[in-house]
Amino acid sequence: MHLAELESGKRGVVTGVTQGEAFCQLCSLGLNAGAEVELVRFLSSRTLLIVRVDGADVALRRETAATVKIRIETHG
Amino acid sequence: MSTATLSPATQDRTRSAPSFRTIGLVGPPNVGKTTLFNRLTGMRQKVSNYSGVTVEHRSGRLKSGQTVIDLPGIWSLTPESDDQKIAVQVLHGKQPGVGMLDALLLVVDGTQLQRYMGLIAEVLECSLPTLLLINMADELAARNGFIDPLAMARELGTPTALISAARGTGMDAVDNFLAGRQAAAQILPVLQAGGNAAPTCRVDCGDLTRAGAYRRPTHSRFTRAFDRWALHPVAGPVLCILFIAAAFQIMFRAAYPAGTALSNWLSAVGTSLSAHLPATVLRAIVVDGIWNGIASILGFLPTILCMFGVITLLEDSGYMARAAVIADRTMGRVGLNGRSFLPLLSAYACAVPAIMATRAIASKRDRLATILIAPFMTCSARLPVYALLIAAFIPARKLLGDVLGLQAVTMMLLYLVGLLAALFTAKLLNSKVLEGRAALFAIELPNYRLPRLRTVLLAVVDRSKVFLKQVGTVILVLNLIVWFLSHMPFHNGHVGDVGSSYLARVGGWIEPALRPLGLNKVVGISLLTAFVARESVVSTLATLYGSVNTGAALRAEIGLAGALALLVFFALAMQCTATLAVVRRETNSWKWPLLQFGYMTALAYVASFLTYRIVLALHA
Numbered sequence: 212m213h214l215a216e217l218e219s220g221k222r223g224v225v226t227g228v229t230q231g232e233a234f235c236q237l238c239s240l241g242l243n244a245g246a247e248v249e250l251v252r253f254l255s256s257r258t259l260l261i262v263r264v265d266g267a268d269v270a271l272r273r274e275t276a277a278t279v280k281i282r283i284e285t286h287g
Numbered sequence: 288m289s290t291a292t293l294s295p296a297t298q299d300r301t302r303s304a305p306s307f308r309t310i311g312l313v314g315p316p317n318v319g320k321t322t323l324f325n326r327l328t329g330m331r332q333k334v335s336n337y338s339g340v341t342v343e344h345r346s347g348r349l350k351s352g353q354t355v356i357d358l359p360g361i362w363s364l365t366p367e368s369d370d371q372k373i374a375v376q377v378l379h380g381k382q383p384g385v386g387m388l389d390a391l392l393l394v395v396d397g398t399q400l401q402r403y404m405g406l407i408a409e410v411l412e413c414s415l416p417t418l419l420l421i422n423m424a425d426e427l428a429a430r431n432g433f434i435d436p437l438a439m440a441r442e443l444g445t446p447t448a449l450i451s452a453a454r455g456t457g458m459d460a461v462d463n464f465l466a467g468r469q470a471a472a473q474i475l476p477v478l479q480a481g482g483n484a485a486p487t488c489r490v491d492c493g494d495l496t497r498a499g500a501y502r503r504p505t506h507s508r509f510t511r512a513f514d515r516w517a518l519h520p521v522a523g524p525v526l527c528i529l530f531i532a533a534a535f536q537i538m539f540r541a542a543y544p545a546g547t548a549l550s551n552w553l554s555a556v557g558t559s560l561s562a563h564l565p566a567t568v569l570r571a572i573v574v575d576g577i578w579n580g581i582a583s584i585l586g587f588l589p590t591i592l593c594m595f596g597v598i599t600l601l602e603d604s605g606y607m608a609r610a611a612v613i614a615d616r617t618m619g620r621v622g623l624n625g626r627s628f629l630p631l632l633s634a635y636a637c638a639v640p641a642i643m644a645t646r647a648i649a650s651k652r653d654r655l656a657t658i659l660i661a662p663f664m665t666c667s668a669r670l671p672v673y674a675l676l677i678a679a680f681i682p683a684r685k686l687l688g689d690v691l692g693l694q695a696v697t698m699m700l701l702y703l704v705g706l707l708a709a710l711f712t713a714k715l716l717n718s719k720v721l722e723g724r725a726a727l728f729a730i731e732l733p734n735y736r737l738p739r740l741r742t743v744l745l746a747v748v749d750r751s752k753v754f755l756k757q758v759g760t761v762i763l764v765l766n767l768i769v770w771f772l773s774h775m776p777f778h779n780g781h782v783g784d785v786g787s788s789y790l791a792r793v794g795g796w797i798e799p800a801l802r803p804l805g806l807n808k809v810v811g812i813s814l815l816t817a818f819v820a821r822e823s824v825v826s827t828l829a830t831l832y833g834s835v836n837t838g839a840a841l842r843a844e845i846g847l848a849g850a851l852a853l854l855v856f857f858a859l860a861m862q863c864t865a866t867l868a869v870v871r872r873e874t875n876s877w878k879w880p881l882l883q884f885g886y887m888t889a890l891a892y893v894a895s896f897l898t899y900r901i902v903l904a905l906h907a
Contacts, residue, residue, distance in 0.1 A: 233727045236649045239315060239362050240731050241402050254518055255616045261518070261732070265399060268514070270612045271729035272624070 214242075214271075214279040215260060217250040223281035224248070225264075233275050241265045242279055306467040307389035309354045311378060313410055314394035315403060316360025319422040321345075323394055323452035324357040325745050327461070344385070353465060355392075356385065364409045370646075378413055391417040392461065397427040397434060397449065407443065417445045418464040424449035424457065430507065430734070453739055510605075510734045517609040527613045530606070531632070534597040542593035543670060550586025554579055571774065572767075580766035583822055584759045587637070590667040591754055592747060594636035598629065599746040603738035608730050615728055621710050622717025624650065624728040627657040631709070633750075634664035638866045640753045642873055650727040656716045658873060659883055662866050663709035663859065665702045668821040672857050673701055675825050679838030680850040697854075704858045708890065761865040766823060769816045773827070790815060804856065804892070805849030805899045810841075817862045824857075848906060852899035860891035 217223055225246045228237050241264045242248070251261040251268060261270050314320045325332075328347025345357040358377055359370035376382040378391075393410050395403040400421065411417060421427075421434060427449075440447035446464060450457030516522050557578040564570040601607045607629060615625030626648045634641035641661045648654040665673075677694050684693040773790040794812035801811045813827035825837075832840045841850065861867070861884045870880040 233649070233729065236727070236729055240729055241399065242729075243402075254612065255520065258619070259612065259615060259728075265401060267399065268510075268732040269729060270518075270608075270615075270732055272615070272619075272727070275727050275729050 212281060212283075213277045214248065214250075214262065214281055215273045215276040217248075217262075217281065219250055219252050222247060222249045222284045224284055225279055226282050227280045229278040229280070231278060233278050237271075237275070237279060240269045240271075241267065242269070247284070248279075248281065306351070306465065307353060307416070309356065309386050309388050310390045310392060310465060311388040311415075312355055312357045312392050312394065313374070313378065314360065315362050315396075315406060318360075318394050318396040318403075319452040320360065320394045321357060322742060322745070323392070323420070323422065323450070323461075324355065325749075326452055326455060326458070327355055349465065351466065356388070361406070363406055364413075378410070388415060390465075391415050392420055392464075393417050394420045394422050394452070397421040397423045398430065398432060400434060411443060411445055418461065419443060419445055419447040420452075420457075420461065421447065421449050422452050425451040425454055426734075426736075453742055507734045510732075513735060514609065514732065517606070518612060523609070523613045527610050530601065530610070534594065535635075537597065538590055538593050542589040543667075546586045546589040546667075547671075549589065550582050553582035553585060557582065572770070576767050576770040577763070579826065580763045580770075583766075583826065584755070584762055586671075587667045587754075587822075588751065590670070591636045592751055594667075595633070595640075595747045595750045596743065598633055598636075599743045599750075600738050602629070603736075603742050603746075605733045605735040608732050611730055612732070619728075621713035622653075623656055623713055624648070624653050625730060626728065627653060630657050630661060631664055634661040634666060637666050637668070637754050637758060638662045638664065638863065639757050639869045640750045642866065642869050643753060645873070653727070655874065655879070656713055658870055659716060659879065660709040660712050662861055662863065662883070662887065663705045663712065665705045665858065666821075666863075668863065669701075669857055671822050671825050672817075673698060673854065675828075675837065676841070676850050676854055679841050680847055701854060701858050704855060704894075708859050708894075712886075712890075757869060758865040761868060762823075765864055769823065769827075773812075773816070773830070803899070804852045804895045805845055805903075806853060807844055807849075810845060810849075810853060814856075814862075817857075818864070821857065821862045848899050848902035851902050852895045855898045856891045856895040858891075859887060859894055861887035 212223075214223070214225075225242055225244055225248060227244050228234050228242060237243075242262075246264050249263040251263050253260050254270070258273050259270055260273065260276055261268055262276075263269075312320055312324055324345065324347060327349060331349075332345065332347040343359070347355050347357070349355060356377065358374040361371045361374045364375050364378070373382060377385050378388065380387040391410065391413070393407065395407065407419065419439070421436060421439075427434065434449070436447045436449050446460075448457050448460035448464075450460065517526060557574050560578075561570055561574040564574075598607070601610065611625035611628045613625075614628040618624050618627055627645070629647070630641045630644040632641075633644050638661050641664070642658050645654045645657045645661070648657060677697050681694045681697045685691075686693055686696060769790070772793075773788045775789055790812055791808075794808050794815060797811050797815070798808045801807070801814070806814075809828070809831045812831060813824045816827045817824040828837050828841070845853070867880045867884060870883060871877055874880070
């Protein structure tokens with residue numbers, strides 16, 4: 212599954228980011244493999260989402276978030 | 288692994304070790320690298336471009352004579368973009384025109400340390416003497432985070448120091464390292480191999496922060512609480528508009544009048560000084576050609592400083608990222624993204640630094656689109672023209688009591704015309720010209736903090752320098768050329784009359800093209816000079832009409848319809864050589880600036896023609 216499929220308030224762990232234009236920028240925002248992410252909330256009718264990664268908040272578009280593959284934390 | 292022992296022998300050796308000549312400043316983007324660079328080099332900086340690419344080459348000299356190169360921000364040594372490629376090449380000593388580096392200052396953000404461990408390991412593998420600087424130490428401590436630099440230095444095998452580039456703490460560690468001294472042994476462990484030896488990192492980077500007892504800072508509670516409002520579907524956009532409206536209020540009420548006063552005062556000084564010079568061609572060149580050019584350029588400075596001041600305040604406080612999120616929705620509709628918000632807002636001051644600010648847009652396609660629409664934003668050079676024409680043609684009638692006048696509304700409409708043209712063009716580019724889908728938008732929402740005066744001032748000075756250098760020099764040189772064209776041929780060593788100059792002849796040629804817009808030859812001549820730099824239209828009109836009141840003369844000759852057509856033309860036409868030059872540089876081809884010029888001129892002409900016809904029909 213990918214980041215945009217996460218429910219509000221739920222956590223996951225990044226398993227990888229699709230190579231492409233967004234790759235570099237997402238890495239720079241801490242969204243690289245192994246990072247723990249929490250979906251804080253959706254904005255503008257779910258086209259934007261705010262996630263918490265490494266204790267910092269990041270806003271991203273749904274399409275951009277879809278390139279971030281995640282798995283759900285079992286104890287989460 | 289190295290240990291932090293300090294033996295007399297190594298102390299002597301490090302003290303006599305030659306200091307480094309060229310030092311590279313490496314690190315990811317937005318970790319305070321440039322703040323540190325500014326602090327180290329002050330005003331002794333040189334900014335140029337690396338050969339063949341649009342990547343900025345910033346180098347500066349320390350007081351000690353050493354050279355510091357501020358490399359473009361990198362995330363890893365496997366480069367993804369042009370500027371990262373350059374950074375890696377410089378790091379490996381393979382970039383033509385740049386010498387080998389003797390040492391590195393590696394800067395990372397202490398509040399996000401775990402993100403940078405991969406980069407730190409890669410940079411240390413380059414085997415150059417490296418000082419690791421954990422920046423934003425003040426913020427790390429303030430937000431209850433912790434790192435033990437000594438433990439980290441032991442793990443990494445390279446000196447490590449906590450600094451705050453913004454506040455200037457921990458700078459003695461940098462000075463000691465650069466001078467080849469290892470004085471502060473409690474922070475910089477002297478390695479057994481000698482103080483300036485290559486680092487020897489052999490540990491797994493994931494473990495490093497554990498060894499350094501790193502504790503991540505907590506996100507501030509205020510930030511989360513305020514973001515509920517700043518990103519609220521209704522309150523968010525309202526707040527954003529309020530901030531921008533406040534910025535424009537300051538600009539119109541304080542900065543623009545101040546600029547006009549400054550420019551007038553400088554012209555007056557020029558006139559009174561010229562009384563002491565003999566009346567020759569040389570005096571005319573110096574006073575009218577050069578001095579008045581400088582006066583008009585400096586006249587924009589208060590407006591530009593004000594706009595950049597507000598933008599930098601919003602940036603440094605952390606709000607700009609929220610504004611980008613708020614704007615993303617609107618921007619998305621025309622195929623842009625929230626990252627374009629800051630450059631487009633800057634374009635209200637001047638398109639040149641705005642176009643340079645588009646480098647922060649990761650998506651190439653969105654960046655190009657932003658570059659192409661930025662000149663539609665009403666820059667400060669359009670203001671004098673608007674002010675002159677509005678004062679001459681629009682009656683000072685009140686609309687809503689004392690709140691709003693007809694003149695102010697006209698001004699707002701002109702801003703709106705520019706904005707709508709920009710949105711229309713973005714939409715057009717999105718559907719027809721540019722390939723690929725607009726989908727990339729991701730931005731960090733940093734903690735809010737009180738803007739720091741030093742950071743804001745330095746950033747404003749930096750952007751204003753861009754304006755003075757890029758725009759100022761172009762305007763000055765072209766101003767001189769136009770001055771010559773409008774005063775030649777000379778008669779018996781005296782300057783000729785503008786009406787019979789070379790420029791007037793060209794004005795005569797283009798007059799037929801202007802007649803459908805209700806404009807005459809005089810306006811045509813001033814439009815020609817405006818293609819160099821918009822604001823020169825005012826001075827040219829004044830010169831052409833001589834002692835007659837320009838407003839009154841225009842009123843008599845072109846009428847309301849012609850004036851409105853002229854305003855619309857000004858709002859839309861690409862009349863700025865400096866912008867064309869910077870677009871050519873940033874896109875690395877002539878294709879885009881030429882296309883932009885042709886498109887904007889055509890759009891301006893058509894819109895202007897329609898305005899003229901409609902106003903005539905309504906007014907008749």
